[in-house]
Amino acid sequence: MIKQKFYNYIFGFVLATFFVVLIFVANGLSISYNEALNVLVNKSVLSYITKSSTYFFGNNDIAIRLPFIILYVLSVILMYLLTKGYFKKEIDRLVNVLIFMFLPGVVSASLLINSSIVVIFCTLVYLYYYKLYSKHNYYLLVFFLFVDNSFAVLFLALFFYSLSKNENKLLVISLILFGLSMYIYGFEASGKPRSYLLDTFGIYASIFSPLIFLYFFYSLYRVGMKGTHSIYWYISITAMIFSLLFSFRQKVYIEDFAPYVVVSIPIMLKLFMHSLRVRLPEFRKLHYNIVKLAIFLLFVNTFLLLYNKPLYLILDNPEKHFAYNYSFAKDIANILKENDINNIKTFDRKLQKRLEFYGIVKGNDYFVSLYNPIKYDKKFTIKYFNKDLLDIYVRKIKQ
Template structure:
C-alpha cells in the first residue's frame, strides 16, 4: 500500500510539474539563438525540433515537445533509480521533487537544448548499473558519436573501473573517451584565460548555492563510503568543468548536465543525517534540509514568475531575450502587418519564426521615451518596450534577407 500510494503521488507530482512547464512555454518566445538554429543549423538537435514543429503543429509547444518528453523520461528514470537506491519509497518523492525544483533543470527542460539528451544517457546508464548490477556498454558505445558532453560519462566510467580494478571496463571507457574527443574535441587553442568564476556561477544557477555546497559534500562522502557509480559521474562532471574553466570558457550546456545524476546520493545523505540521530536531536538537520530545498524552490519560482521582475527593473531583466518576439508578432499581425524589417537582426529572426518576414520597405525601430510609438509590449500593465514604424533606408532595403 505504501508503494502504491507513493507511485500515485509521483504521478500526481509529475502531472503538476508538466503543467507548470507547459505554462512556462506558453509565456516565453523563441530565443534568437534557437531561431537561428531552427532556420540555419543542420545538426540532429534542430532536425528533431523542425520535425516536431512540422508534425505536431506550427507553435511553441510542438517546437519544444521532444525536449519536454525527454525531460519527463528523465524524471521517471530518476524515480526508478531512487526506488532502488533509497531506503524508503517516500524518499524517492523527495528526490524527484528536488530534481524538479533545480533551476537549471527547469530552464533546460523548456529549451531546444542537448542538456536534456545528455542527462537521459547518463540516467539510463546509472539505472542499468543499479538494476542489473552490470556495467553499461551498448549505450556508452553509441553515445560516443553523439556529443562532446558524453565525455564526462566516460571519465566517470574510467574512475569507477579504476577504483574497482576492472581492467576491461577501464579500457572500454578510455577508448570511448579517446574516440569522442577525436570526433568532437575541446578547443584549447589561444591564450589561457580563467572563466572559473563564470563557470561556478553556472553551477550555482543549476543547483542553487546552498544545494550545490551540500551536493559536493555528499558526493565526496559517497565516494569514500558507498562507492556509487553515479557519484563518479557527477564528480567527474563538476571537477572536469571547473579545471577546464581555469584555462578557457566552458560550454556548460554540454559538459555539466551529467552532474545532476548523483542527486539520489544527496537525498540519501540528507535523510541519513536525520535518521541516525534520536528524535530530540533531529530538529537542526530537518531545518537545514527545509532551508536548502526552500531556497532552491524560491530560485525556481523566480523563473516561473519572472515577469514580476519587470515591476522592479526592466533593463536588467535576466529573461529579456526570451520575450518580445511572440508578443510583438501578435501585435503586428493584429495591425495587418505580415512583413517588416528591424534594426535588431536577432529580433528579426524571432519575428520570422512567428510568421513576420523581413521582405518589406518598412522598418521597426525601438524608441527610448515611449511617448510617440506605433506598437508597444506591455506586461502587468507596464510598457516594457515600444517601437515606431518608419521607412527603411535604401541600403537596408537592398539586402532584406541578411540572417544576422
C-alpha cells in the first residue's frame, strides 16, 4: 500500500509538471494552415472544440491547444486507471503510463489540432467502462459514430472481437455502425496505386520511437500466436493490419489508425517484463541494455519534438524542418502589427489564412511576400541566434 501511494505521487507529479511544459510549448507554436481552417472555416468536432476555447480565452495559441492538452491529461489518467491490477508489480504500471505519456505520437497529438487525442480519449473511456462493468456501452459507440470517421476502425475491431467471443449483440451493432460509418464518411481509395508500406512503418517508428515500435510489433505478433486475445489486442491488431494493408496501395492517413495502436502499450510492457523476470539475474543484461537504449531514444525523440527550434541552426533551408508548418506565422503577425500593417494581400493563401487568426486581415493596403518580389518598401528578417531564418517583404499598394 505504501509503495502504491509512492508511485501514485510520482505519477501525479510527473503529469502535473509535463502539463505545464506542454502549456509553454503550445505558446511557442504558430497555427498551421490546416489548423487555421479548423478554427476559422470548417464545421467539425475540432472546430467546435477550438471555438469554445477561444470564446473563453481569446484568439491565442494556448487557447486553441488547451482542450487537446486537457484531453491528453485525462487520457493519461485513464491509462493509469485501466492498468490497475493488470501488472504484477506497481512499478510496471508506473513505467507503462510513463511510456504512454512520452510517446512522441501521443505528445504531438496533445499539441496539434487534430482528432488523434480525441479518438485516444474516447477509446480509453470506452475501455474503462468495459473494465468497470464487464459490458459494452452501446450508447458510447453510437456517439462515437458522429465524432470522427476513424471510429470505423474501432467498430471493425469490435466486430472481430465479438466473433471470437460469440457476443451476438456486439457483433450486430458493431457491424451496423461500421456500415453507417462507411456510408456517412466514405472511404478514400482514389489516386494511382503505389506502395507506401515503408513510409507507414517509418511513421509508426516515429510515433513510438524505433526500438519501442519494433518490440511493440513483435508483442502483437507473439500475443496473437500464443497469448490471450483481449479486447485491447483486437483493437490494436485491427488498426495495425489494415493500415499496413492499405499502405500497399495508397498513402495512409495514420491519424485514423495510430490512436488505436497506442492503447495497447500495456500488452507490450507486460510481455517484456515477463520475458525479463523468467530469466536468472545473470542473463538479464541484454534486456537491461535494450531498455536503456529504448528509453534513451524515446526521450531524445520527445525532447526534439518539444524543443526543436535549435534544429533551424543546422538546416540550410528552414522549410526542411519538420515543424516548419507550425512556425513563424505568429512572428510574422507580430512584426506586421508592430509596424501598423494590419490589412494585407499575399499570393500565399495558406499564409493569409494563418495570419487571419492573429488579426491580420485580408485587404488591399499592403502586399506581403516571403520571397523577394524585386520591388518592396520594407524588409523584415526573423532571426534565431543571429541566423537569418525568414525574410518578409512588404510593399504599400498605391490607391
